[in-house]
Amino acid sequence: MTRTLRAEWVKLRTVPSTAWLVLAAVAFTVALGALVATGTSTEHCPTPSTCDSDTTKLSLIGVHLGQLTLAVLGVIAMTNEYATRLIHVTLTAMPHRIAVWAAKTTLVAAVGLTVGALSVAGSLLAAGRILPHNGFTAAQGYAQLSLADEPTRRAAIGTVLYLGLIALLSLGVAAIVRDTAGSISVVLALLYIAPMARLMVSDPRWQHRIDKYAPMTAGLSVQATRGLGSLAIGPWAGLGVLACYAAGALLLGAVLFKVRDA
C-alpha cells in the first residue's frame, strides 16, 4: 500500500498543474475573503455597535473561488491518466485496482484538506486584521475572530472539511465520467444548478428544500455562526449532506473503476 501511495503521490506531485492549482486555491480564497472584509464595515448598520453581520462567514466567503480550483484539481488527478493513457501503465504495474483507488482518494483528500487548512487560516488571519479597521473593534463590543470562539471554530473546521469533500466529490465524478471537460461540467452543474434555481424560484418551500439537499448550499451552512435558527439545515448536518454526495460519487467511481475496462 505504501508503494501504491508513493506512486500515486509522485504522479500527482509531478503534474505541473497540481502545484499551480494548490497555490491558486489558497491565494484566491484568501484574496476574495480579504477583499470582502475590506468592503464590509459598520457603516451600513443601524448603529456602529449593532451590526449583525456574520463576520466569520463573510471572512470565509473565498471558499466559493477555492472550491472551483479544488474541483479542477480533484478531476485532473483522475482524468489526466485517461487523457495521456497513463492509466494502462498504472494498472499494469498495480493490478489491484481498489488499492490504486484508495491511494488516489487518500491523496486527493490530503491535498484538499491541506488547501482547506491553509485557506481558512489565511482568510481568518487576513479578515482578523482588516475588520477592526472597519469598525468591528472589541471596543464596540464585537467578538474578534478567534478559534477559541465555538461557532467560529466550527465554521473554520467545517470549511476545511468542506473543501476536502469538494475535492473528493470531484475525484469521484471524474472516475465516473473519465473525461476532463465532461467531469468538470458535471461537478460545476452539481454545485451550481441548484443554487441558481434557488435564486429563480420564489416559492419558499422549494427554496427550503434546495437549501437542505443541494450539496453546495447544505455544505456551506457549516459556515454560519449567527442566525442558526433560520438555516434550512444544521451546520454539521449540512456538511453531512455534502459528505453523502461525495461518498456516493466515490463509491460509484470505485465500482466503475473496478469493473470497467480502462
Next chain:
Amino acid sequence: MRRLLRSEWTKLWSVRRWAIAMFGMIALTVVFIVLTSNSGSSNANDYPDFVVGPTGRPVTDEFEFVHQSLTGDGSVTARVATQTNSHEWAGAGVIMKDGVKSGSRYTALMVTPSHGVRLSSDYYTTVDGGSAGAPQWLRLTRSGTSISGYRSADGVTWQQVGTVDAHRLPATIEVGLFVSSPEALKVERSAGGTSVSGHATQGEATFDGVRIESAQARPDQSWIGTALFRPLTPAQQADVDRAKAQPQGQRKPSGGGPGTFRESNGTFTVFGSGAIGPREPADDMVEYALFSTFLGLLAILAVGVLFITSEYRRGLIRTTFAATPARGRVLAAKAVVIGGSSFVIGLVACVVAIVIGFPNMKRHGLAPPAYPTPSLTEGTTVRAILLTSAFVALVALFGLGVGTIMRRSAGAITTVIALVILPVFVAVPLPLSTAQWLLRLTPAGGLAAERAKPPSIEVAEPWATISPWVGIGAVAAYAAVALAVGTWLIRRRDTA
C-alpha cells in the same frame, strides 16, 4: 469571409450536443418561467401604498393643500419665503388641481431643498427649472388648454420654466399652495433579504405675496386647508380596526380632512407630509421573467468555450488553419457565428419567458393597478429584452475568448463560471456597496440588463441596484479583452 462564416456555421450547428445545448437554453427558460411565475404571489393590490393615477398607473398623491377654486383661465402667484430641509425631495410651491381627491390630475411648480425648481404635471411629467431654492417667486398660469410655470427671484422679472398640456383638466379647478415631504426610506440588507422601512417626514414652508387672478369675475373665497391622503382599502381598514388598541404607527386614514396651515397678514405657514409622483412598486415583472434565462447561461457559455477548445482537442484546428491561414479572421468568423447565434437564441428565450410569464404572474397577484402589465413593445421592455440577449451573446463571446486563451475546456469553463456565475452568489450576502462594486467589475453585472424599471435599492437582488448599461458594459469589456488577447495569442502561437 462568407465561406469562412459558412464553415464556422456548419461546425457550430452540426455538432448535435451543441445544438441541443443552444436550444436547451430556451427549454430551460420555459421550465423555469413556468415554475417561477406560478409559485410567487403578491398582495400589493390588497395592501397598496399608492392610489390609482389618471392613466391607471400607481401613483402617490399626498400633501398639504391650501386652496380656493378657479374657473376658466387664471393664475396663482406666491413667493416661497422659507422651506425647511425635511427631505431632499420635499416640495413647496403653487399647484392647480382637479379637485382635492388624491390621484387626480394636477400641475405644480415647486422649489425643493436639493433639486432646484421643478414643474410637475400628472405624476409622470417633470420639467427641471434650474437650481434655485427658497426664497423664490413662483407662478402658474392657465391659458386655454395649457398651463405655464414661471419663476422669479424678485417678483419683477419672470422666467418661464415650461408649459405643460392641461386640456383634460375641467373648467373649475382648485388652485393654491402646497407643501409635501416624502418618507425617509431606510433599506437594511442582510444575507436573508432586504427590509425597507419608511418614516414620515414633515415639511414646513412660509409663503407671502399670495395672489389668484382670474379672467372671469370670481367671488371672494376664504382659504381652505386640505390634507390629501390615500384612502384605505377594506383589507387595510380591517387591520386598522383590529389594531385600534395601539393606534401609533398607523397611517392617517384617508380622504383628506382639515389641514394644518396658519395665515397672518398675508403670510402663510404650511406643514405637509407625503409626495406627489409615480409610485411604481420596485419589483419588476420584466426582470422576473427575464431572470428565468439565468440557468441557460451555463449551456451557452459551455458552447462558447467548446466552440474553440474542441478544435484544439481533436486537432481540427490544424485543418482549419491550413484552410484559412489568416487566423485572426478564423476567430472573427467564430465570434460572429457564436455571437449571432446566441443573441438570437437569447432573444427567443426572452420573448418566450415574457409571453409565458406575464399571464401567470397576473393570475398570482402581480396585476394592475399595482403592476400594470408591461407591454412587449414598451421602450424599457424592448431595452431589457435586447440587452439581456446581448448579455447572453457576450457571455458566449467571453467563453470563446477565454477558450482561445486557455485552449483547454476544463480550465476555460471553470474560469468563465468563476467570473460570470460565481459573483452572483458572493454578492448576495455582501453589504450593498461591496456587492455593487463586485457586480460592476465582473461580467455577472450583466444581470442588471434584465431590469426594465430604473435600478432600485429597495429590491433584494443586488444586480438590480446598478445601471443596466454599466452592467452590460462590464460584460462587453470582458468579452472584448478576452477576444483581443485570444487573437493576439492565436497569431503568434504554434497551432496545437
